[in-house]
Amino acid sequence: MIYRDFNGLKLSALGFGAMRLPCVDGNDATPDQDAVNEMVDYALESGVNYFDTAWGYHDGQSEIVLGRALARHPRDSYYLATKFPGYDLANMDKVEEIFEEQLRKTGAGHFDFYLIHNVCELNIDEYLNPAHGIMPYLLEQKRTGRIRHLGFSAHGAIPVMERFLEAYGEHMEFCQIQLNYMDWEFQDARGKVELLRRHGLPVWVMEPVRGGKLASLPEADAEKLRALRPDEKPVAWAFRFVQSVPEVVVTLSGMSDMEQMRENVATFAEDRPLTEVERAALDEVARDLTSQGTVPCTACHYCTSHCPQGLDIPHLLSLYNQLIVGGSGDFIARMGVGSLPEDKRPDACIGCGSCAAVCPQQIDIPGTLADFAARLA
Structure with a gap:
């Protein structure tokens, strides 16, 4: 030992x-x-x-x-x-x-x-x-x-x-x-x-x-x-x-x-x-595991200035990736969302698409947040 x-x-x-x-x-x-x-x-x-x-x-x-x-x-x-x-x-x-x-x-x-x-x-x-x-x-x-x-x-x-x-x-x-x-x-x-x-x-x-x-x-x-x-x-x-x-x-x-x-x-x-x-x-293995099904957010924050709900979209997408990867990430994601005010959680997204229009990574942010909310529910 x-x-x-x-x-x-x-x-x-x-x-x-x-x-x-x-x-x-x-x-x-x-x-x-x-x-x-x-x-x-x-x-x-x-x-x-x-x-x-x-x-x-x-x-x-x-x-x-x-x-x-x-x-x-x-x-x-x-x-x-x-x-x-x-x-x-x-x-x-x-x-x-x-x-x-x-x-x-x-x-x-x-x-x-x-x-x-x-x-x-x-x-x-x-x-x-x-x-x-x-x-x-x-x-x-x-x-x-x-x-x-x-x-x-x-x-x-x-x-x-x-x-x-x-x-x-x-x-x-x-x-x-x-x-x-x-x-x-x-x-x-x-x-x-x-x-x-x-x-x-x-x-x-x-x-x-x-x-x-x-x-x-x-x-x-x-x-x-x-x-x-x-x-x-x-x-x-x-x-x-x-x-x-x-x-x-x-x-x-x-x-x-x-x-x-x-x-x-x-x-x-x-x-x-x-x-x-x-x-x-x-x-290399870690990159393979963390790229499967996750969204490629770089936290540039272009989206946040266009969100009428004032959501911290990069933070939510980071939590979404934790949930997607699974394992203990499920706990991390749920804990992270639970610490947010109710009006700042994924289900507060109204789907207007203003964020996606300025996303350099071309992420479907409204669709991702809707999926996040559904998985949490």
């Missing part, structure tokens, strides 16, 4: 993410405790020591099931992470209630890593609202040792992350972002890594295979990679890309069965950094 240094700790480069656990009869709310026990045992035996869960995973059952599986092992043999669920604004005034319940559910005694969850456009104002008392409470838990390391996760765009870091950056020790070779440019994961580097924060990775999308590539793209590394599957390429980003400490994988666990453990048994030629091949 590859290990990375973090504040004197040796963390396994592969982390066990408990968002996609095996379930009984395919019911997401009933994780299979016996199967999870087996996977946790194998992970620990193989050198994995970082385990990540959250309040909302598996309809609230993930913390319980993972806690039971880990409780069968010495507490000092693993690091446990969970998160404050501010993605739901109704939780903002419940930080103490939720934290105490998380300790009870996991039976962990303390959390080695605790994250402010999913900082994004929908919740940034409330996360920064001192009336909720979130940060003072979490800092007090850190002072008493019930939280050992405090960080945050972010699906929001760079300006949102900048606002959060301006307010709380001095208290943060790490940040978890969506990072994979497809989103390096598509969601500007590159820019997020650079932002975190400037703040001296190491990177934790979520969605390294973009919800499984990068584990099963179109045959033409898979063949490009096989020609360079015949012994590695597409999913291993996704992990090798992340391993090649020096700021990354832990890469989380939401493994659903023992086969995935064994393959991922084998991949993380050694570092195999990508060469420049291999990196170029991945860039």
Whole structure:
């Protein structure tokens, strides 16, 4: 197992993410405790020591099931992470209630890593609202040792992350972002890594295979990679890309069965950094994946000055592309639209065509926004 240094700790480069656990009869709310026990045992035996869960995973059952599986092992043999669920604004005034319940559910005694969850456009104002008392409470838990390391996760765009870091950056020790070779440019994961580097924060990775999308590539793209590394599957390429980003400490994988666990453990048994030629091949695959069905908006903003509704058309088209590409992009798109006022969403387009008349890329903007609204509905 590859290990990375973090504040004197040796963390396994592969982390066990408990968002996609095996379930009984395919019911997401009933994780299979016996199967999870087996996977946790194998992970620990193989050198994995970082385990990540959250309040909302598996309809609230993930913390319980993972806690039971880990409780069968010495507490000092693993690091446990969970998160404050501010993605739901109704939780903002419940930080103490939720934290105490998380300790009870996991039976962990303390959390080695605790994250402010999913900082994004929908919740940034409330996360920064001192009336909720979130940060003072979490800092007090850190002072008493019930939280050992405090960080945050972010699906929001760079300006949102900048606002959060301006307010709380001095208290943060790490940040978890969506990072994979497809989103390096598509969601500007590159820019997020650079932002975190400037703040001296190491990177934790979520969605390294973009919800499984990068584990099963179109045959033409898979063949490009096989020609360079015949012994590695597409999913291993996704992990090798992340391993090649020096700021990354832990890469989380939401493994659903023992086969995935064994393959991922084998991949993380050694570092195999990508060469420049291999990196170029991945860039080409990423371009193939992100061009399928998307619109070629260059964000020139000619359209916005002609929109009688005052819509931020380039932003909406960027969200549309996320939805079209799929995987975790579906979540990003819906979250982004949900953060907009109702009169600035795709269905506010009146179809006048003034925007399309000045679009250098000749995009059918009214038709695209109508399709966007229909897909969201």
